[in-house]
Amino acid sequence: MRASFLLFSTLILLAEQVQAADRQTEAKGAKTDIATLLRVQHDVQNLLPKVRPALVAIQSGDGTASGVIISADGLLLTAAHVPNGPGKEMRVILEDGTITTAKSLGLDKTTDAALARLKDRGKPWPFVNLSRDVAKAQPGEWCFALGHPGGFDKARGPVLRVGKIIKQTANSLHSDCVLMGGDSGGPLFNFNGEVIGIHSQIWEGRDQNVHVSMAPFLRSWEAMQKSQVIKTWGSGAGGYLGVATVMSDDLELAVADVIAGSPALKAGIRAGDVILSVNGDAMTDQQQFSATVKARAAGDTLKLKLRTHGKERDLSVQLVQKPQEEGQ
Amino acid sequence: MTKDEYRAERSETASTAKRVPPRRGEQSEAMTNDRAPASHVWAFSSFGLRHFVLLFLLGPLCILADPLRPTLPSEQRTNGKNTLAAVETLKPLTVACAARIESPLGRAICTATVVGEDGYVLLKASEVPELHKTRIKFSDGRTADLREVHRETRLDLLLAQAIGITGLRVVSFGAARPLALGQWLCSVADAGKETRIGIVSAKFRRIPGTGAALGIRMDEKAAKGGKGVRIVGIASESPAEVAGLQENDVLLTIAGEKVAEFRRVHDIVNKRQPGEIIDVRYLRKDKEETCRVRLASRTKVLQNWEGEDFANGGISLRSDNFPEVLQHDIPLLPSDMGGPVATLEGKVIGINIARVDRVTTFALPVEAFWTEVQQWMKADRHPPKAVLAQ
Numbered sequence: 001m002r003a004s005f006l007l008f009s010t011l012i013l014l015a016e017q018v019q020a021a022d023r024q025t026e027a028k029g030a031k032t033d034i035a036t037l038l039r040v041q042h043d044v045q046n047l048l049p050k051v052r053p054a055l056v057a058i059q060s061g062d063g064t065a066s067g068v069i070i071s072a073d074g075l076l077l078t079a080a081h082v083p084n085g086p087g088k089e090m091r092v093i094l095e096d097g098t099i100t101t102a103k104s105l106g107l108d109k110t111t112d113a114a115l116a117r118l119k120d121r122g123k124p125w126p127f128v129n130l131s132r133d134v135a136k137a138q139p140g141e142w143c144f145a146l147g148h149p150g151g152f153d154k155a156r157g158p159v160l161r162v163g164k165i166i167k168q169t170a171n172s173l174h175s176d177c178v179l180m181g182g183d184s185g186g187p188l189f190n191f192n193g194e195v196i197g198i199h200s201q202i203w204e205g206r207d208q209n210v211h212v213s214m215a216p217f218l219r220s221w222e223a224m225q226k227s228q229v230i231k232t233w234g235s236g237a238g239g240y241l242g243v244a245t246v247m248s249d250d251l252e253l254a255v256a257d258v259i260a261g262s263p264a265l266k267a268g269i270r271a272g273d274v275i276l277s278v279n280g281d282a283m284t285d286q287q288q289f290s291a292t293v294k295a296r297a298a299g300d301t302l303k304l305k306l307r308t309h310g311k312e313r314d315l316s317v318q319l320v321q322k323p324q325e326e327g328q
Numbered sequence: 329m330t331k332d333e334y335r336a337e338r339s340e341t342a343s344t345a346k347r348v349p350p351r352r353g354e355q356s357e358a359m360t361n362d363r364a365p366a367s368h369v370w371a372f373s374s375f376g377l378r379h380f381v382l383l384f385l386l387g388p389l390c391i392l393a394d395p396l397r398p399t400l401p402s403e404q405r406t407n408g409k410n411t412l413a414a415v416e417t418l419k420p421l422t423v424a425c426a427a428r429i430e431s432p433l434g435r436a437i438c439t440a441t442v443v444g445e446d447g448y449v450l451l452k453a454s455e456v457p458e459l460h461k462t463r464i465k466f467s468d469g470r471t472a473d474l475r476e477v478h479r480e481t482r483l484d485l486l487l488a489q490a491i492g493i494t495g496l497r498v499v500s501f502g503a504a505r506p507l508a509l510g511q512w513l514c515s516v517a518d519a520g521k522e523t524r525i526g527i528v529s530a531k532f533r534r535i536p537g538t539g540a541a542l543g544i545r546m547d548e549k550a551a552k553g554g555k556g557v558r559i560v561g562i563a564s565e566s567p568a569e570v571a572g573l574q575e576n577d578v579l580l581t582i583a584g585e586k587v588a589e590f591r592r593v594h595d596i597v598n599k600r601q602p603g604e605i606i607d608v609r610y611l612r613k614d615k616e617e618t619c620r621v622r623l624a625s626r627t628k629v630l631q632n633w634e635g636e637d638f639a640n641g642g643i644s645l646r647s648d649n650f651p652e653v654l655q656h657d658i659p660l661l662p663s664d665m666g667g668p669v670a671t672l673e674g675k676v677i678g679i680n681i682a683r684v685d686r687v688t689t690f691a692l693p694v695e696a697f698w699t700e701v702q703q704w705m706k707a708d709r710h711p712p713k714a715v716l717a718q
Contacts, residue, residue, distance in 0.1 A: 031413035034672055037512050037525070044510040044527075139400035144510075149687050150631075155533045159687060160509050161657045162527045164411075166400040174399075176406045178657060180638065180686040206640050206659050206686075207405055 040142050044162055047144075047193040052095055053126035057152035058082055058102070058185060059091040064151035066186030067092070067102075067116065068195055069127045074118030075225075077130070078185030079200050079212065080107040083114055086227040087261060092118060093152045106224030111171040111216035112200040114185075115224040128187070131194035134215045137173055141165045145177035145211075147186030147199055159183075166207060171216050173197045176207040227261060228321050239298050239319025243269060245286050253283045267317040274307040293319070407524050407659055414672075415514045415523050421674030425499040426667050427466045427490075428520040429456060429474075436519035437462055439667035440488075441679050445498050447472070447490035448705055450679055450697075452666040453479050454603025454646040456486060457622065464490050467520060478704040481601055483697050484646055484681055487704050499668050502675025504654055504693035505532060515658045515680060515689075516667035526658030532693065537649025539598035540623035541630070542568045546590035551578045556611060557590050564635030565642070571608070571621040578611040597623060602646035625649070631685075644682040653690035654678050660689050 054069040060082055067078035076092075083090060083104030092102045100119055107114035118125060131137070145161040163177035175188060179199050188197030188211045197211025220230045242262020248254040255273045258265045275283050279302060283289045293302070298321040305314050403409040415422075427440040427449060438456060440449035449464065456462055465471045472490035479486050490496075507513075507528050517524040543566020547558040556578040562569050579587055582596045583606040600606065602625040609618045624645040636642050641661040654677070656669065662683045668676040669691045678691035 030410070032411045034414050037414050037672060041510055041512050041527070045508060048510055139398050140404060150685070155531065156655070157531045159655070159657075160527065160529045161687065162510065163406045164400060164404070166405065167397055169397055178659065178687050183687075202638060202686075204638055204640070207402075 040162065043191050044144050044160075047189065047191070048160070051128045051187075051189055051193050052146065052158060054128040055095060055146045055148075055158050055186065057093040057148040059093070059151075060084075060088060064148065064182050065184040066147040066182065066199065068146075068185075068187035068198070069118065069125050070130050070195065071127050072124035074102075074120065074125045075127075076102055076116040076118055077187070077195065077198050077217065078104075078114050078116055079198055080109050080112045080114040081200075082185045083107065083116060086229060090116065095158060097154055104227075106220070106226060106228040106230060108216050108220055108224070108230040110230075111212055113171075113198065113212045113216040113220070113224070115217070128189075129194050130214050130217070131190055131192070131196045132214065132218060134196075134213055134218065135168075137165055137168055137190060137196045137213065139165055139167055141190065143175055143177065143188055143190055143196065145175070145179065145183070145186065145188050145199065145209075147179065147183035149180045149182040151182050168213065171213055172200065173211045173213050174207075175209050175211065177209055178206055179209045223321055226320065230321070239293060239300055239302075240321060241293050241302070241317060241319060245275070245289060247286065248274065253286065253289055263317050263320055267315050269304075269306065269315070269317070270308070272308070276305040276307055276312070278305075279303050407526075412523060412525065415525055418514060418670065418672070418674045419523065420497070421500065422514060422516050422523055422668055422670050422676070423520065424467050424497045425676070426516040426520040427464050429462050429464055429666070430519075431462060436663045438662075439516060439520050439664050439680070440464060441666060441668045441676070442466075442496045442498055443487075443701060444489075444705055445494060445496045446709075447493040447496065448477070448708075449474075449488055449490060450666065450701065451486045451488060452644070452646075452679075452681055453481065453484050453486035454601065455644075455662070455665060457603055457605050459486070459488060464488075465520075466490075466493070466496065477708045480697075480700070480704075482651065483692060483700075484603075484650065485679070485692070485697055485701070487701060487708075489708070499670075499676040500674070501694045501698060502671060502673070502677050503695065504677035504691075505695055507654070507671070507677065512672050513656050513658060513669050513677070514672065515656075515660060515664065515669045517658075517660055517664050519663055520667060524658050524660065526656045526689075528654060529657040529687075530655040532652060532654055535648045535650045535653055535690065538626040540600045540602045540604065541626040541628075542566065542573075542593075542597055542621055542623065543629040543633075544568045544573065546579075546593060548590060550588060551611075554588065556580045557587055557593055563629055563633045565632065566629050567621045567624050567645070571619045573608070573610065573619065573621070574612065576612075579608065580611055580616065581607075581609040583607060598626065602628070602649075638686050639683075640686060641683075643684060647682045647684045647690075650681060650690060650692065652693055652696045653681065654693045656689055656691060657687060658689055 056067045058065045058067050065082040067076045069076050086104055088104040090102045092100050102116045102118045105115040143165055146158050149159050161177040163175050165173055165175050167174040179202050183199040186199045187195045190196045197213055200212045201210040223230055242259040242264040243255050244257040246254050246256035253275045255271050257271055258269055278292050298319050301316050301318050303316050425442045429437045429440055438452055440451050442449050459474050459476045463471055464474055472493045474488040475491055477487040477489055509528050511528045514523045514525045543563035544559045545561030547560050551558045559575055559577045582593055587593050600623055602623050605620050605622050608621050625648045628647045644662045644665055660683055665680045667680050669678045670676045678693045681692045682690040
């Protein structure tokens with residue numbers, strides 16, 4: 001597989017604007033000198049005390065991973081395979097050993113991007129900014145990685161790695177900052193001290209380390225903050241209500257189940273309710289109801305007429321985007 | 329097959345291995361309760377790896393063959409030729425002060441650091457349990473036999489002297505402890521021929537020891553006829569597997585001592601040192617056989633029960649029990665241990681002492697050994713050894 005990597009490597013370099021003169025000469029294939037390495041060292045050592053407090057270790061389920069705080073109110077970026085679902089409680093350890101908890105918000109399993117929120121502690125969290133200029137992280141740029149490989153170890157502290165970006169794809173960055181288990185979810189930084197990647201996957205070669213780029217985060221920010229599960233390559237548009245239906249013995253359309261966290265649950269729809277009409281159209285079977293909901297986009301409002309314990313009632317529900325792995 | 333060849337062969341298939349937790353009625357040398365945390369700690373690791381293997385197998389061509397996505401050529405990567413050009417001028421202070429320890433057939437065993445112009449070198453002790461079966465090859469091409477001067481298990485260091493050699497280039501030491509995270513370092517690599525760069529990547533600290541292990545799980549019940557202990561599981565790339573032991577072999581004696589119970593096996597092995605060689609007599613299909621097993625650190629065996637996947641070239645047999653280490657991220661092999669680590673000024677600040685995992689190499693900082701080593705050299709140079717007056 002390593003051979004294929006080299007085989008398919010291409011020598012084309014984008015004609016990009018590089019600010020630092022040393023980086024420019026490198027892009028032309030020139031040799032690095034000690035002065036360049038010392039500048040890299042100087043920058044990393046300057047940035048380290050500023051960015052390190054934002055790194056956290058995460059314990060979720062039976063594994064350990066990493067994450068990075070990106071706002072004073074405790075928003076946390078990590079990899080989607082860490083919580084593996086929205087609404088998951090995770091144990092979080094700060095650099096100084098302080099233990100707290102976070103709850104996962106939305107995530108994107110395709111690109112491995114996930115958002116979580118730390119429990120409020122009544123004062124601001126240390127945080128770093130994320131880079132909004134995704135295209136700037138080009139092959140050859142120096143970068144550095146932080147994480148807790150193998151889990152939190154107070155005596156050792158976070159582990160630093162300095163390397164270069166090897167490749168940028170639509171949703172990821174590859175670098176030669178060597179990663180391993182436990183690093184998942186940790187941050188890759190540029191030399192402005194901004195997060196440009198979240199550690200995600202490795203392959204056998206030392207240079208085969210993959211980070212989620214900021215692209216999937218920025219693209220799905222709103223949805224992730226609303227704890228939605230995003231499927232970037234999509235399964236078709238259509239709003240999501242969050243109820244499972246069944247035909248009752250009286251051949252009426254009844255609610256069999258309401259999915260946790262769904263708009264239906266928030267609007268007060270409960271299992272056993274009979275659905276009489278949607279936006280004035282009488283509902284007589286499951287396919288009709290399903291098609292009616294899906295025909296409307298996320299954000300649209302449905303007016304439902306229900307019968308609960310023999311009493312009719314009306315309510316409005318705003319549809320959201322359909323999560324990846326749940327019912328209709 | 330040499331161990332290195334063996335490792336290389338394993339690494340091709342390492343990712344398909346599955347972790348099998350000990351079943352009831354079986355005992356690893358570490359006792360089942362001890363094993364549990366190790367597998368927990370790495371749980372995300374195993375998930376991540378499998379996840380990626382799948383992804384790669386499904387679509388390697390579309391990921392790699394995209395000509396619109398430029399890939400940094402290997403010579404421009406952090407340890408590529410063009411970047412390493414920065415430390416080329418340091419070779420007289422690093423590579424020229426290192427040597428290669430090899431087998432009589434010329435296979436690289438480990439690396440040595442020259443500390444005395446009259447042939448004194450430092451090695452990683454656990455890599456050379458049988459020094460008389462090795463020879464040293466210096467960067468100037470000279471070869472020599474080695475004489476063991478002092479073996480210090482606490483530091484995993486061995487001071488040896490190349491017989492009949494003088495006029496060697498000696499390393500120039502500088503202080504390690506003041507170095508902060510992010511400080512560039514360069515190490516001698518490729519069995520003493522090349523250099524690689526990396527940084528100080530974590531805090532200086534002590535690494536506690538956990539004893540030695542074979543890498544086997546044993547039956548709790550005594551073997552048939554009440555003689556010996558049956559092996560019910562073997563860790564991948566473990567000392568037991570490398571030595572050729574198999575499942576269902578019945579251990580009869582360990583280091584000359586008869587064993588009838590798994591706890592005894594554990595006790596005998598655990599108190600020995602990683603790197604040490606012990607004789608094992610066992611029963612296979614009613615036939616008695618013997619083998620020699622080179623023990624490893626228990627942590628190394630437990631954390632890599634399914635093999636050293638993604639460690640790139642394997643890890644050291646002894647990876648713990650050091651009074652103080654400097655951790656760095658220089659990509660090295662176990663055979664590079666014993667070689668010098670220097671700053672970009674060419675000051676040697678330590679000796680590589682253990683390749684631990686994909687991201688970790690430990691070096692002994694100069695402060696942890698140099699005073700002692702000077703005393704061993706002094707005592708060795710001036711026989712007869714004077715008895716100090718009270």
